[in-house]
Amino acid sequence: MQSEYVLKIKDVSKSFSGVKVLNKVCLNVRPGTVHSLMGENGAGKSTLMKCLFGIYKQDEGEFHLTGQQYNFTDPKHALEHGVSMVHQELNQVTKRTITDNIWLGRYPQKRGFVDEKKMLIDTVALFKRLNIHLDPKIRLDKLSVSQKQMVEIAKAVSYDAKIIVLDEPTSSLTDNEVNLLFDIIGVLKEHGVSIIYISHKMDEIFRISDEVTVLRDGNYIGTDKIENLTMEKIVNMMVGRDLEKRFPPKTNIPGDVHMSVKNLTTKYPPIVHDVNFDLHRGEILGVAGLVGAGRTEMVEALFGARTRVSGEILIDGKKVNNSSPHKAINNQFALLTEERRETGIYPVADITFNSTIANVQAYKNKAGFLVDRKMREDTDKQIQKMRIRTPNRRAKIRSLSGGNQQKVIIGRWLLTNPDILLLDEPTRGIDVGAKFEIYQLIINLAMEGKSVIMVSSEMPELLGITNRILVMSNGFVSGIVNTEETTQAEIFNLSAKFLNNNREAEV
Amino acid sequence: MIKAVGKFFNKTSDEWKDLIVNNAIYIVIFSIIVFIIANEPKFVSIAVFRNILTQSSVRLILAFGVAGIIILQGTDLSLGRSVGFAAVISASLLQRPEYAARFYPDMAQLPLFVPILISILVCAFFSAINGWVVAKFKIHPFLATMGMMITLYGVLSIYFASGAPGPQPIGGFDVRYTELVIGSTLGIPNLVIFAAVASVIVWILWNKTVFGKNMYAVGGNPEAAKVSGVNVMRTTILVYILAGSLYGVGGYLEAARIGSANNGTGFGYELDAIAACVVGGISFSGGIGKVSGAIAGVLMFTIISYGMTFMGMDMNYQYILKGVIIVAAVALDTKKYLKKS
Numbered sequence: 001m002q003s004e005y006v007l008k009i010k011d012v013s014k015s016f017s018g019v020k021v022l023n024k025v026c027l028n029v030r031p032g033t034v035h036s037l038m039g040e041n042g043a044g045k046s047t048l049m050k051c052l053f054g055i056y057k058q059d060e061g062e063f064h065l066t067g068q069q070y071n072f073t074d075p076k077h078a079l080e081h082g083v084s085m086v087h088q089e090l091n092q093v094t095k096r097t098i099t100d101n102i103w104l105g106r107y108p109q110k111r112g113f114v115d116e117k118k119m120l121i122d123t124v125a126l127f128k129r130l131n132i133h134l135d136p137k138i139r140l141d142k143l144s145v146s147q148k149q150m151v152e153i154a155k156a157v158s159y160d161a162k163i164i165v166l167d168e169p170t171s172s173l174t175d176n177e178v179n180l181l182f183d184i185i186g187v188l189k190e191h192g193v194s195i196i197y198i199s200h201k202m203d204e205i206f207r208i209s210d211e212v213t214v215l216r217d218g219n220y221i222g223t224d225k226i227e228n229l230t231m232e233k234i235v236n237m238m239v240g241r242d243l244e245k246r247f248p249p250k251t252n253i254p255g256d257v258h259m260s261v262k263n264l265t266t267k268y269p270p271i272v273h274d275v276n277f278d279l280h281r282g283e284i285l286g287v288a289g290l291v292g293a294g295r296t297e298m299v300e301a302l303f304g305a306r307t308r309v310s311g312e313i314l315i316d317g318k319k320v321n322n323s324s325p326h327k328a329i330n331n332q333f334a335l336l337t338e339e340r341r342e343t344g345i346y347p348v349a350d351i352t353f354n355s356t357i358a359n360v361q362a363y364k365n366k367a368g369f370l371v372d373r374k375m376r377e378d379t380d381k382q383i384q385k386m387r388i389r390t391p392n393r394r395a396k397i398r399s400l401s402g403g404n405q406q407k408v409i410i411g412r413w414l415l416t417n418p419d420i421l422l423l424d425e426p427t428r429g430i431d432v433g434a435k436f437e438i439y440q441l442i443i444n445l446a447m448e449g450k451s452v453i454m455v456s457s458e459m460p461e462l463l464g465i466t467n468r469i470l471v472m473s474n475g476f477v478s479g480i481v482n483t484e485e486t487t488q489a490e491i492f493n494l495s496a497k498f499l500n501n502n503r504e505a506e507v
Numbered sequence: 508m509i510k511a512v513g514k515f516f517n518k519t520s521d522e523w524k525d526l527i528v529n530n531a532i533y534i535v536i537f538s539i540i541v542f543i544i545a546n547e548p549k550f551v552s553i554a555v556f557r558n559i560l561t562q563s564s565v566r567l568i569l570a571f572g573v574a575g576i577i578i579l580q581g582t583d584l585s586l587g588r589s590v591g592f593a594a595v596i597s598a599s600l601l602q603r604p605e606y607a608a609r610f611y612p613d614m615a616q617l618p619l620f621v622p623i624l625i626s627i628l629v630c631a632f633f634s635a636i637n638g639w640v641v642a643k644f645k646i647h648p649f650l651a652t653m654g655m656m657i658t659l660y661g662v663l664s665i666y667f668a669s670g671a672p673g674p675q676p677i678g679g680f681d682v683r684y685t686e687l688v689i690g691s692t693l694g695i696p697n698l699v700i701f702a703a704v705a706s707v708i709v710w711i712l713w714n715k716t717v718f719g720k721n722m723y724a725v726g727g728n729p730e731a732a733k734v735s736g737v738n739v740m741r742t743t744i745l746v747y748i749l750a751g752s753l754y755g756v757g758g759y760l761e762a763a764r765i766g767s768a769n770n771g772t773g774f775g776y777e778l779d780a781i782a783a784c785v786v787g788g789i790s791f792s793g794g795i796g797k798v799s800g801a802i803a804g805v806l807m808f809t810i811i812s813y814g815m816t817f818m819g820m821d822m823n824y825q826y827i828l829k830g831v832i833i834v835a836a837v838a839l840d841t842k843k844y845l846k847k848s
Contacts, residue, residue: 093794096724105732105736112716113715114719
């Protein structure tokens, strides 16, 4: 008899070194539907999917595929039984080509050799079906993050799986690419494929879900059809309390000009051209733009992490030389990087180390040795102030959820007592509750007279907490607008301003 | 804006700089060769060319072995002892029947392929253990193979001492064996033919088989390989088995090339092989490396050391130069992949 569900997950529990991250979690997915799995960071979504996929072994509980019980012991096993997955961290071999990556683990063979021709033909056909325009023979390290993500999605589709898990697939996609992905999902649904969709973006959830299951702190909270749900209901299920508003009130008041940037141009691609703007004291300046517009590169150049060919930075009218991050830190700059995992945290080190490492000079005593007691005190203070959820300061940072890792890193920079905070996607991959806390924190910092530049891909967030928004397009500044007076449409148009122009046309 | 755009297009000098940085190691080595030739014009001759190719052959076969392991982000310190073991095994099994101090006094003449097969099996076995230990216990290959290096020396020395004449260098090789290794076919040294065949086989294995592609994937990103269903442990062990097999062949050839073998044969060869790989662009960060790179690396090293000896340069100065070249090669290789800064 055909089962009503293509996948039944029953009472799955999992502990890591004594901490229960999944507690009798259930999930039932119908054939040909999009089932969204929601929950704050650390709710156990990714862990559950990793158990399903055979990366982790659950302590108890059962997985049923079309009525039959399975326990996948490794990813290969899962893939062979029609379960594929786009992982949150892009797991790709960047030094190899697109085709090599897509068919990795199942290279077609002809007389004992890899059948390159078949691989290429199949890739071209796959890309055509999915409307992806990339040369299959390019190496992955030549692609942008969003292109890499599309390759990963194409790969998941290519397994002809019955169930595809998409773990935050849109985190770095542009709007067009998101539309493309949703078209692909639509086609897959028609073919009876079920999608398990994990995302923090509410609008996406409402656009494509059929059903939603919510987890909280490793517990199963509930499942419902999307028609019966509202954003408030989902948020309530996720955080277990009412969130009056998504943004705290903007109580900071911008003052005089604090920093002026003049003619900033970077040396290596992606190049940022001729950036000019003023940042006022106590202001939150948003930076908007599409992926690849040069936003990250611009803040990195300000911080001295990217070589400039020209450009002046004036603080209170006085020229400063941020030619290296070290000098920038001495000039009281702080940069919160976009890629938390790659450039932000020291994963195997504990919270104390991660909190104090940028400010380690301050803990020296007269003899030049570090004073542990002071570091411990400051770390505990930050844990309290930022409400970091951790057993204690000795926990390894990699054992924390994304939102809590981010809080540790913000805390690290605050310990250096910076004047100018450069925040690159400070709330990426962070759950709703933690986002609010981070917004409040940013506004509090601005009230203390610190000036903030916040790069973000989330329009509501830019409109919600900034005073002005600088929009970048294809490496150029396409406009600076007052948040009170602007609209999403205006920012969107500015973002696209230089997209199709080549640079000569711009002169 | 005009200024900015102008600067964007006017960067030919930078492009030159990039070109020079990317190929700096070749430029340096080429300059050394030019220097050698300028001092000793006789360096350009068929005889020298032949000698260089012959001297490169065994090194190349060994470099291929360790190159696979380097592509897996590993290294192999047991290479030298493994080669020594293979050399002693081959030598002990292929002595002239009339030679006085035979290892096995009463043994009949063996077909030439038997000792090479035994050498390959023994070296592949020990190398497989390395691979298994590295994959299973996640021990850093430096440490795992260092343990194997020491262990192998013990095993090899016990075997070396077990022969009839006791622990003394094994010589007096069967003429067929010597002829096979140091002879020529149609004017081409047989050693060069061995190396060429090894190059072709390794190239095919690396580029045309699932094994090879999995090797690059595991080396480039083990996590990605795992979640794509690649058996990382199997791939790792296979790479080590291939390495061991090549060491076995190398040891077999090396004994005949030198004309004798003892328990010290092969000592330190791992460093030459690893250095050649690094100079040839096989990156320690894993996932990158080509057969042509290994060939270039080995040839350049041989040309330089042969050339310096040809010029009559003191050995000690040669060491200094070699050391500097290795570090410079790595520094420049790293610079290539640091596009940002």
